[in-house]
Amino acid sequence: MSSGRRGGRNRIAPSRSPNRSAAYRQLQHPFAAQQVFSDDEIADIHHTALRVLHELGIKFLLPEARQLLAKAGALVDENTQMVRIGSDLVAEALSTAPRAWRMRAPNPDRDQDVNAQALLFYPGAGCPNTIDRARGRVPGSLQSYQETLKLQQSFDVIHCLGPSAEPQDIPPHLRHYAMTQNQMVLADKPMFVYARGQAQTQESMDMIKLGLNLSDDEFAHDVWCLTVINTNSPRQVDMPMAQGIIDFARAGQLSIITPFCLAGAMAPVTVAGALVLQHAEALAAITLAQMVRSGAPVMYGGFASNVDMKSGSPAFGTPEHIRFSIGSGQLARHIGLPWRSAVGAASNTPDMQAGNETSMSLWAALMGNANLIVHSAGWLEGGLSFGYEKFINDVEALQTIAELCAPCPADAGALAWEALQEVQPGGHFFAAGHTMARYADAFYEPLVADLRNFETWADDGAQTSAQRATRIWQGILADFHPPKASGDIAERLAPFVEARTKAGGAPPAS
C-alpha cells in the first residue's frame, strides 16, 4: 500500500535500512537500454520514416490541423486531405519538443519528473469491461471506474491515474465530468483526460483548475494532465485525435503520441517496417503539436506488436512485441524524446499465459528504457477487460522492479566480513548480529506471492495467486480512505458539474 507497506506485520525491529523505501516514486531506470538494431539501422528507419512523411504523406481529417501544418510549410492537398511534411519541419519540431518536465499531481508528493531516465508505471487503461472473481465480466461502470481509481491510488508504484474502466453507465456527454471529478476526489496523482473533442477537453481542464485552485497561469505553466493520442494506422489522424493534439499543445498539457502498429494488419509485417510506420506517424503528430505551440510537452509513443496469424488477434509478450519495445526505445533516443511503451496480455484470465505475456512485455519496456509504461497492471484480453486479480498480481511484478531502482550497497557492512567470521561451517546466519541488525526490512515483502510449503498451502485451500488476489483488492476497497483534500475539492467542483449538466453537458466529438 502507499504508506506503511511494511508496517502491517508484527516485526521485531523497525525498519533500519536507509537504502530502501516503500515509496516507489521518482524511479530511475536501473538497467542500461538494450538494442535490437544497430545505430545505422535506426538511422535508416528514421530516414525511411522521413521519406514516408515527405514523399507519401499522412492524412489529417481535421481542417485546422491541415491549415496549421500548411502554414508551417507542409504541402497539403485539400482534396485528398494528405499532408506531406518535409524533414526540415520535423527537425524543427524535434528541436523545440521538451526533453524533460514535471508531471504535476494534486498532491505535490505525487509529482513525477519525466526525463530520459525516468521510469513511471501507468495502470491498464481504456478497458470497456472489468473482470473479477467475485462479479465476473461486466461492462465498465461508474462503480468500477471509482474502484479502479482507488486501487491505483493505493499502490505507490502506480504513478499516474488512468481510465482502467470506462464508466459506460454515465451518458457520453456527461462522462468527462465524472471521470475528472473522481480522479481528484478519490486520488491525488497525475491525471488523465480523454481527447474526445474540444468541449470536453476544455471543461476537463477547467475542472482541474477549479478543483486544485489553480490560476490560468499556474495551470498553463505546468503539466497537470495527459492524454493519449492514437493515430489511425496506416498514415491517418482522425478528427478528435488531431483536435486533442492541438488543444493539449495550446494548453501546455501532455500529449502521448501513440500509433498502435499491429504488424501484419495495420502495419507492415516486419518489425523494421512497422517501426517505420510508427515513427512516421509519431513524428507527424509531434510536428503538429510543436507547430501549435513551440515547446508543448509531447511524449514519443510506441505500442507495436504482431497480429496472431491464426486468430487475427493482437498478440503480446511475443518476440516481435519485445523487439518493437526495444526498437522503439532506440528510435526515441535517436530523436531525444521521453517515450512511452506498453505492457500487454492477450490472455482472457490471470493465468500463466497472462503472467508470461505481461512479464515479457514489461521486461521489454525496461530493456527499451521506456519512461512511461502504460497498461502495466490489470490489462487482460488485449485491453478489452481490466482484471482486478490481474492488477494485484501485476503490482507485485512492478514492485519487484521498483525495488531494483534502489541502491544495492557493497560497503563494508554489506560485505559482511564480521558475519562471515562469526558463522562457522555447519552453522547458519539466522542469529548473526549482522542479520539481526538488518533482517526486518532486508528483503522485499511479497504482496500476493505465497511462499508456504505445499502441504500448508494445500491445507489452507490450495488457492492460486488469482484467488488470493480477490481478498487483497476487496480489502483495499473496504479500507480505502480518500486523500485529505478530497472533501474541499468535491465541494468546489459540485456547482460546476451541476451547472454544466443542467446546460446539457458536452457531447464527445468523433
Place this chain on the structure above:
Amino acid sequence: MSSGRRGGRNRIAPSRSPNRSAAYRQLQHPFAAQQVFSDDEIADIHHTALRVLHELGIKFLLPEARQLLAKAGALVDENTQMVRIGSDLVAEALSTAPRAWRMRAPNPDRDQDVNAQALLFYPGAGCPNTIDRARGRVPGSLQSYQETLKLQQSFDVIHCLGPSAEPQDIPPHLRHYAMTQNQMVLADKPMFVYARGQAQTQESMDMIKLGLNLSDDEFAHDVWCLTVINTNSPRQVDMPMAQGIIDFARAGQLSIITPFCLAGAMAPVTVAGALVLQHAEALAAITLAQMVRSGAPVMYGGFASNVDMKSGSPAFGTPEHIRFSIGSGQLARHIGLPWRSAVGAASNTPDMQAGNETSMSLWAALMGNANLIVHSAGWLEGGLSFGYEKFINDVEALQTIAELCAPCPADAGALAWEALQEVQPGGHFFAAGHTMARYADAFYEPLVADLRNFETWADDGAQTSAQRATRIWQGILADFHPPKASGDIAERLAPFVEARTKAGGAPPAS
C-alpha cells in the same frame, strides 16, 4: 517440438524466411550484460572472498580433497578439516580453467558450444515429486523420470538433459543405471550424471562410453556429461561433492560449481555479503578441480536468493534474486569463466505467481548473461516438484527468448517501403505483397498461449494455460519416438546393466 514446429498447421505458404529457425540451438545471448555493482565493488567482493579463503578457510570433509589442496600449497588443519587457500593458488586455478568447450551429445547435431556468449537452457531438475493435472502430486518414479526425459527431448530449446524427476522406485544402488541408460535411450542431448560417490560416477561414465561406442581417449578428450556440485554453505564441502569434483576433473568431464546461498539463512543477509560467500565457495571448488587436473572443465555457478522472512522458505524471482543473478554474472566475468544461473519459483501451482517468479528470474539470468540457465522449465515449490503443465508454459517463455537470438533484419525488404507506398490511409496490410511473401513464418507461433477472444475462449471451456498444457504434454508423450540410435544403444547397455545389477549395484556415497 524439435522439428517441424511450424509444419503442423495448414499454412498457405511454406516457410520463406531465412532468418528464423525453429532449431533453437547454439543460442548466443541477444542482450548485453547488466550490472548491479560497479567494477570496483565487484573487485571488492572478489577480494573479500579471497580473504575468506585465505584467512577463514573452508571445510573439506573428504581427506583426499584436503591432501590434494595441501599438496598444492594450501594450509590444512587436519583436526578441524579446515583448508586455507591462498590467493596465488586461486589465481593459478583460474588461469588453467578453460573459457570455452563443446558439450558433446549422443547426437552431434545436439552438441552445444559453451563460451562467454552461449545461452543454454536446462530443465527443472532435482525434484523429488512431480505434479500434473491428470495425476496430482506424487513422488518421482521411473515412469516420471522417463516422461520428463521425453518432454526435454521434444523441445529444441531445452539444451541439456536433467533429472527433472527422481526415480525413487528404483533402489538407490541401482538408480544410476536407470538414469544413465534412459538418457541415451530416450534422448540424444548432453547428459547429466549425479555425483553420488566414485562407484556410481565411474559406472555412469562407463555406460556413456559403452552406449555411445566411445574409446577411453574419445571420452576423455571431450565433455560428454556434467554434474552439479553444491557446496554446503557456509564454507563446507561434503564427501560426495568433493569426490565428484575430483572424479569429474580426472575424467575431463564438467563440474558445475553451485553454492546455494540463501541470504539470511545459510549466507549473510545482504546481497553483497551472500555473494562473497558464494564466490569464496565456488573459487575453492574450482581450485580443487584445477589441482586435480589442470584444464578440467568447470563452470562457475550462482544460485543465491533470499529466504522469506515470514515462512523461512527460499524465495525466487524477488528483487534480491534478480540482483544475485546479475551480480553473479559480473563475478563470473570478473574471473573469466562461463557460468550457470537458475530460474526459480516458490509457487505451488502453475499460476500467475509461478509465471511472475519464473519470468523475473529468467530475465535476471539473461541480464546476467548466464551461459547455462538451470531449472528454466518445470520447477515448482522451490524445486520440491516438477510440474508438467508448468514445464509447457515455461517452454513458451524460453522459445520466446530463443527467437530473440535470431537476427532482426532491417534491410530494404524489411523496411517495407513498397508496402508503405502500396497501402493507403484507411487500408490494411493483410493482402499487401510484402505481407503475403512473409506472413507464413513472420511471427513466432505460440505453443500454449490462446489468442482467441473472450467469448470464443469461454465457449470452448474457459481453460487456463495450465489446463491447456495438460493436453499438450499428454500429446507429446503419446506421440513420442525415441532417437534412431536408441535400439542399438539399449542393446549395448543391457548386458552391462544386467551384470552390474547381479553383482549388487553400487550404493551412493553420502
